[in-house]
């Protein structure tokens with residue numbers, strides 16, 4: 423009986439290892455800076471991901487009150503309105519109207535040297551939908567925005 427234990431243990435380890443290897447890449451990192459820019463203009467999330475995670479880094483030095491950045495996901499049609507109402511909601515609300523149903527996902531607002539992340543349910547989004555991400559800090563959304571797609575593999579397009 424004893425001699426079967428190491429074999430069973432190895433099988434158990436292999437069993438844990440395989441699903442991890444088959445798993446899709448369901449996260450991306452987005453950098454933002456003191457020049458009011460994200461480093462990506464387009465994000466594609468693999469449609470087989472149930473959940474998707476955005477890691478937002480602020481690689482600048484300016485404080486959140488001067489150059490705050492967040493990552494907000496809405497449909498393309500809702501960007502302008504959500505951004506406008508976000509400015510009205512003020513800094514205390516991270517420049518987002520509280521409980522705004524048009525906001526599909528968002529990170530907190532961060533300043534230079536900080537990082538944050540958000541994980542959201544990708545399966546509830548429409549594969550053929552038209553989505554965009556942007557920063558809701560006043561004045562930023564005109565430049566800090568990009569396309570969010572759902573496709574066959576996770577990836578990003580750099581800002582040019």
Ligand code: ZN
Pocket residue numbers: 458489490491492557558559562566
């Ligand atoms: Zn910003």
